[in-house]
Amino acid sequence: MDNRPIGVFDSGVGGLSAVRRLEKLLPGEDIVYFGDTGRMPYGTRSRETIIGYSKEIIAFLLEKDVKMLVAACGTISSNLPDSVVKALPVPYTGVMLPAAQVAAATTSNGRIGLIGTTATVRSGLFGKAIRSIRPETKLFGKACPLLVPMVEEGLLEEDNEIVRLTLEMYLSSIKKENVDTLILGCTHFSLLYNQVDRVMESKVTLVDAAGAAAQYVQSFLTERDMLGDSSRKGKTRFFVSSEPEAFCETAQKFLGRSISADLRVQVLGK
Template identity: 55%
Template sequence: MDNRAIGVFDSGLGGLTTVRELRKLLPDERIVYFGDTGRVPYGNRSRETIRKYAMQDIRFLKRHEVKLVIAACGTVSSALTPELSAEAGVPFSGVVVPAAQAACAATVNGRIGVIGTTATVRSGAYGRAIRTINPDARTFGNACPLFVPLVENGFIEPDNEITAKVAEIYLKPMIDERVDTLILGCTHYPLIYDIIDRALGSRVTLIDAGKQVARWAQGYLAREDLLAGPGGGGTEFYVSDSPDGFSEIAGLFLGGDVKGDVTQIDLDTL
């Protein structure tokens, strides 16, 4: 048993979809969430800048004596090498490997699509992880840089015409390549799950990367005997820009009220 918290971070609010899943699977765990809202988004930045920001984010979480750090962000997960993750000096997982495992288990025709930010797709990280598990699988990536701003600006109703049109453009290559499984490689995308599903004609299995890492964490903590004892569950939120309006938008991602304190930290202290 280990009552230390699980640290979760993201460039902004997308990672809250992972927190939602963690809360469902592991209600007794204490979660410390950091959203780098002062520098969001990461998805169009260079690999070097993403790595630098990510290591600062991990350092911040480590100050909270966490037993595990989860990068609930496709962009960060794709930019970090195993060496860098090891350097963090704390048990660590991104979303890439758990999502790759789920996709390999789900595919029938071995054709797996990956959508994410520009940086995620450019990195090729999902493809590498998939080929490690199944060398015969073929992967097809497409960057969807407008999905994050669309989600963050609330264009998420299942019948939203604009997001549907953008999804049609971004997902056409996936239909053309006959993928039977698609990794939602960015933790913002579950908020437009229905729109993506519809653009694909509901014929493709969608893999929610943020959900998969939550499942992986459940297994890992159980295996390592690191699960928290009952009754101490809860979430503390930290952000790097003003927390004004945070609860409102965060509620969208968490699928309900934000229970827990929201504290602003100074970027200079990262």
């Protein structure tokens, strides 16, 4: 039994999709979440900047005595070097490898689509991870930089016309490739799951990177006897680097509850 919290981090609100899944799968676990709202978006930044920001967040979460780190961010997952991960004192997972594993096991025709931030698609690491599992698989990536700010602005309504038109623009090239599986490679996009499914006409299997990561965490902690006391109800604490009011508003829409009492501002990099 290990009652230390799980540390989850993201560039903003997207990682809340992983928090929601973790709270459902592991209701007895404490979670510490950090959203770098003051420096997002990460998707258009250089790899060096992404790595630097990620190291600062990891250091902060390690001070909270977390038992595992979860980069609930496709951009961080596809840019954080193995050298950083291997040096960590606690287990780590991003969303990339769990999503790649699910997608590789799901596809029937070996043609997989990926939507993510510019940095995620540019890295090429999703394709490398998938081909390490199924070498014959073809991956068709599309950067969707406008979607992250839309989610951050709370444009989550399923009938939102702006979101629909933006998704149709981005997904048109993916639809032409006859993919049977589509990875939502940015955890922000999990909040647009139903809208993506509608634009894809429910003809492909969607792989939610946040959900895949949460399932991986559940399996990992279970197999290693690192779960907390299941008789207790877990508590989630939230930290952001800026704009707590906006974060609270979006979090309430997505988590279905107010988090204001559990939210603190923590500025990093100073």
